[in-house]
Amino acid sequence: MYLINLHAVPKKGTEYFEKVVGAYVSVYIDYVDGEGAIQLAKYYTEEEGWLVQNVEDDFYEIENPDELEKDYKDHYDEAKEHGYTMVFNCYESVEE
Numbered sequence: 851m852y853l854i855n856l857h858a859v860p861k862k863g864t865e866y867f868e869k870v871v872g873a874y875v876s877v878y879i880d881y882v883d884g885e886g887a888i889q890l891a892k893y894y895t896e897e898e899g900w901l902v903q904n905v906e907d908d909f910y911e912i913e914n915p916d917e918l919e920k921d922y923k924d925h926y927d928e929a930k931e932h933g934y935t936m937v938f939n940c941y942e943s944v945e946e
Contacts, residue, residue, distance in 0.1 A: 875939070
């Protein structure tokens with residue numbers, strides 16, 4: 851399981867286009883390869899109507915889910931069940 855963090859902005863014509871400026875997205879991917887997980891994270895984010903601006907250089911491999919805090923463990927469990935899960939932390943202005 852990998853945790854990929856990236857920055858994205860909403861695509862024109864999507865639900866969030868005029869509501870938020872951007873989002874920091876955490877994507878939990880149940881995949882065997884880190885580089886493949888990054889590509890999948892970008893794909894899923896764009897499928898949700900967002901343009902990926904950049905991907906953080908560091909990504910995290912989650913080897914022991916028992917060490918995760920409850921909120922993160924819930925995301926992990928959802929990704930295990932569905933293959934991935936996404937958490938969008940949106941902001942409404944450049945100052946945020």
